[in-house]
Amino acid sequence: MTEHLNHFIAGASAEASDGRRIDLISPVDEKTYGSCARGTAQDVNRAVKAAHDQLEGGPWSQLTGAQRGQLLLRLADLVERDAEQLADMDANAIGRSPMEPRRMDLPNVLANLRASSGWANQLEGRTIPTGGYFGSKTLSYTVREPIGVVGAIVPWNSPLMITVWKLAALLAAGCTVVIKPSEETPQSALHLAALAKEAGFPDGVINVVTGYGAEVGRALCEHPDVAKISFTGSPEAGREIQRTAGVLFKRVALELGGKSPQIVFDDASFDDALRGCALGLFVNQGQICASGSRILVQRGIAERFAAALADAANAINVGDPREADVQMGPVAKKAQFERVNRYVQLGIDQGATLLAGGVSNPEQGWFVRPTIFANARNDMAIARDEIFGPVGTIIAFDTEAEAIALANDSAYGLAATVWTTDLVRAHRVAAAVKAGAVGVNCWSPLDANLPWAGSRPAASAVKAGSVARWPIPKRRSSPYCYLAEVETVTPSTFGTVP
Ligand code: NAD
Numbered sequence: 217m218t219e220h221l222n223h224f225i226a227g228a229s230a231e232a233s234d235g236r237r238i239d240l241i242s243p244v245d246e247k248t249y250g251s252c253a254r255g256t257a258q259d260v261n262r263a264v265k266a267a268h269d270q271l272e273g274g275p276w277s278q279l280t281g282a283q284r285g286q287l288l289l290r291l292a293d294l295v296e297r298d299a300e301q302l303a304d305m306d307a308n309a310i311g312r313s314p315m316e317p318r319r320m321d322l323p324n325v326l327a328n329l330r331a332s333s334g335w336a337n338q339l340e341g342r343t344i345p346t347g348g349y350f351g352s353k354t355l356s357y358t359v360r361e362p363i364g365v366v367g368a369i370v371p372w373n374s375p376l377m378i379t380v381w382k383l384a385a386l387l388a389a390g391c392t393v394v395i396k397p398s399e400e401t402p403q404s405a406l407h408l409a410a411l412a413k414e415a416g417f418p419d420g421v422i423n424v425v426t427g428y429g430a431e432v433g434r435a436l437c438e439h440p441d442v443a444k445i446s447f448t449g450s451p452e453a454g455r456e457i458q459r460t461a462g463v464l465f466k467r468v469a470l471e472l473g474g475k476s477p478q479i480v481f482d483d484a485s486f487d488d489a490l491r492g493c494a495l496g497l498f499v500n501q502g503q504i505c506a507s508g509s510r511i512l513v514q515r516g517i518a519e520r521f522a523a524a525l526a527d528a529a530n531a532i533n534v535g536d537p538r539e540a541d542v543q544m545g546p547v548a549k550k551a552q553f554e555r556v557n558r559y560v561q562l563g564i565d566q567g568a569t570l571l572a573g574g575v576s577n578p579e580q581g582w583f584v585r586p587t588i589f590a591n592a593r594n595d596m597a598i599a600r601d602e603i604f605g606p607v608g609t610i611i612a613f614d615t616e617a618e619a620i621a622l623a624n625d626s627a628y629g630l631a632a633t634v635w636t637t638d639l640v641r642a643h644r645v646a647a648a649v650k651a652g653a654v655g656v657n658c659w660s661p662l663d664a665n666l667p668w669a670g671s672r673p674a675a676s677a678v679k680a681g682s683v684a685r686w687p688i689p690k691r692r693s694s695p696y697c698y699l700a701e702v703e704t705v706t707p708s709t710f711g712t713v714p
Contacts, residue, residue, distance in 0.1 A: 219250025221402055223259055223426055224409040226266035227419025233258040238399050238427065243311035243546040243582045244536050252402045255427030260394065260435035266420035267365040267392035268441045275418040276392060285336035288387060290415040292329035298411065299326075305403040306375050310548035311582070312500055313537040320499075320662065321377040327664035332384035335695045339389065342701075352707040360699040362390035363467065364443030367436035369429070369457070370405065371449040372398035372548055373503045373604075378471075379405050381668075382446045383422070389698035394442070395424045396433050400549055402426040429453060437461040444698065447471065448505075469697060471505070472670065473602040474630030477623040478508035478659065479645065481616075482516045484635035488657060490521065493608070494528045496633065496659035498586055501547050502606035506631040506653070506660040510599055511610045512619050518612035522590040525608060526571035529586035536581075546582040547605055553582035556605030563589045563598040568609065594622050602628070616641065620648045630670045633659050 219240060222229040232253040240250045253259070270276040279287075295302065302325075303317035341358040348354055368382040375397055386393055397405040405424045412422045425432050433453075436442055437460040444467040447457050454470040461468045478496055480489045496508030513521045537545030547553050553576075560575050573587025586606040592599055598609045613619045623632055632651040636642050646654040652671040655661055 219252075219403070221250065221252040221406055221426060223253050223255060223263070224406055224422075224424040225259070225263045226423065227413050230259070230262070232256055232427070233262075240309070240400070241549075242308075243548055244538075245581055246550075252399070252426040255396075255425040255432035255435075257431070257435040259425050259427075260432055260439060263394040263423035263425050264365055264436075264439050264441050266423055267394055270392045270418055270420045271362065271364060274420065276390075276421045279390075281337035281339060281388075281390070284387060284390060285333040287412075287415055287417055288329050288333035288336065288384060291412055291417070292326050292333070294411040294415055295322075295329065295408070296326055298407065302376055302404050302407060305407065306401065307537065309375070309401040309403055310372055310503070311537055311545035312548075313543065313545060316500060317374070317376070321374050324662045324664065325377055325380045328380050328384045331664040332388040332695065335385070336388040336390075339695055339699060344703075346705060349705070349707040352709045354705050354707050356703065356705045358701045358703050360696075360701055362386075363698055363700045364391060365441055366391050366393045366698060367433075367439070367442045367445045368393050368395045369433050369436065369445065369447045369449065370395065370397050372401040373500060373505075375401040376404035376408065378448050379408065381448075383408075385695045386446070386698040387417075387421070389695040391443075391698045392421045393423065394436060395422070396429075396436055397424065397426060399426065399428050433457070434460060437466070438464070440464060443467065444469070446697075471668070472630075473604075473628060474505045474507065474670070475510055475600065475602050475626050475628045476506055476508050476631040476633070476651065476660075477510045477512050477626070477649070478633040479619050479623055479635065479649075480511065480513045480517070480521060481619075481634075481636040481638070481641065482514040483637050483641075485637060485657075486517065486521070486524075489635035490524050490528065492633065492635065492657070492659045493525060497525075497608045498529070498532060498544060498606050501544055501584065503548060503552070503604050504660075507604070508631075508633055508659050509603065509608055510594075510623075510626070511608055512613050512622050513610055514619070515612045515614050518590075518610065522571055522588065522610045525610070526588045526590075529572035529588050529606075529608070532586050534583055534585065544586065544606065546578075547584050548582070550582060552604060553584060556584050556603055556607060559598055559601065559603045559605070560587055560607060563587075563592070563596065563607070563609070566596045566598070568592040568596060568598060573607070594625055600626070616645065620645060623649045623651075628670070631655070631660055 236254040237251040307314035346356040448471040535542040568589035569591040571588045573585035590610045633655040642656045
């Protein structure tokens with residue numbers, strides 16, 4: 217099947233202004249299976265205008281919170297109707313097993329849409345006690361307003377889920393949006409926008425402009441009518457976006473990468489820790505921001521644990537993910553394939569012990585062998601850098617203090633996992649590890665009600681980490697992130713200014 221995908225602007229399909237297109241290539245056989253419009257600054261202008269018009273007196277701006285919530289619920293029902301189709305779109309585009317987005321991403325998408333629908337009617341301002349105005353008492357209050365048009369820039373690894381983390385919250389807040397999906401995975405965002413139209417969202421509230429980051433993404437960052445950029449992706453792109461959007465003093469939320477530790481103590485349930493580490497390492501071919509790729513194991517069990525994880529890696533059937541007995545497909549794109557291989561070679565060159573996998577050289581498709589390194593050090597490239605592939609690095613430690621120090625010796629601070637049956641230690645270590653989310657005896661639970669953000673100080677985030685979005689509360693997708701707080705101060709009498 218050849219897919220011919222266009223932008224979705226003001227409720228209608230649109231070609232790129234100059235007619236140019238981007239090929240969509242299957243990671244399974246490297247064949248072109250379709251194309252999408254290669255967006256231009258002119259296309260972005262059209263989409264932003266449609267979104268802006270809705271806020272400036274358009275039908276969307278007239279809706280109550282309850283009505284916005286109702287639309288979100290309708291959208292959730294339509295997404296549920298098309299859930300398998302949406303999951304398969306995301307899976308096929310990056311060569312992922314369709315069972316993963318069906319079981320993990322789509323339930324989270326539905327939960328987010330439904331949770332946000334409840335927020336839409338609950339977004340309140342504040343009354344603030346103030347000291348008075350030249351002797352006259354004051355009534356001071358704030359009103360919360362949608363901040364405006366949001367530019368939502370999304371990566372390829374879980375396209376629909378990450379789009380909805382942004383979309384559900386910003387719609388609940390009353391904003392409008394121009395979504396820029398990854399150039400590899402535009403399908404599900406376009407389908408979602410069409411479902412929103414079917415649900416009754418006014419045309420122009422949700423727009424999708426497909427294309428490259430340096431063209432469409434950049435044009436969104438530079439557009440004066442885009443109030444906020446909500447970005448998920450690599451630290452390198454995040455840094456550039458911060459710089460570009462900063463010139464216009466836009467709000468920017470950056471959800472960046474990770475090199476998350478999984479700390480396995482010798483009192484942990486060995487089998488649970490093994491299953492959890494394998495899941496955190498190999499799901500989505502390791503292409504997950506919270507991937508638990510730095511595995512710190514207490515020395516007494518380190519050798520046995522490494523051998524068992526290598527066995528688990530060797531038991532994975534790698535192949536065409538559409539086949540029933542295949543557990544792992546290829547990595548998403550050629551650049552990713554080359555990056556993973558480069559790091560595997562670096563691990564070998566820097567002296568880590570290769571227990572499973574190795575440099576991959578498939579005949580066709582970007583297939584990578586699940587790879588385990590043992591006897592690694594935390595200063596090796598395979599322990600410091602985000603590889604974004606199925607490569608695990610095992611480092612042994614002796615004491616709890618050493619485990620915490622190793623876990624925190626990283627430029628990243630997105631997530632961590634602690635495996636132990638000692639309840640007191642679990643809480644102690646969870647508190648000491650510098651990460652935005654810590655799982656105890658579970659790797660990276662997804663829940664629409666949980667916050668999601670990195671916790672590194674700005675200095676290391678500038679190097680390569682995750683930056684917490686703000687303002688508080690930092691729920692995974694809090695509508696408060698998409699609101700402005702406007703203040704009013706009223707003295708109780710006139711004419712009191714001396
Ligand atoms: P990427 O940074 O290459 O691209 C992400 C998006 O940004 C794409 O849509 C891309 O076209 C666009 N883009 C790229 N450069 C841009 C620029 N200069 N201006 C504007 N837009 C630009 O990242 P990727 O390869 O798609 O995704 C992998 C990265 O995303 C990893 O680092 C991963 O950890 C991170 N990620 C983070 C989270 C999180 O929640 N923290 C979730 C998923 C992925």
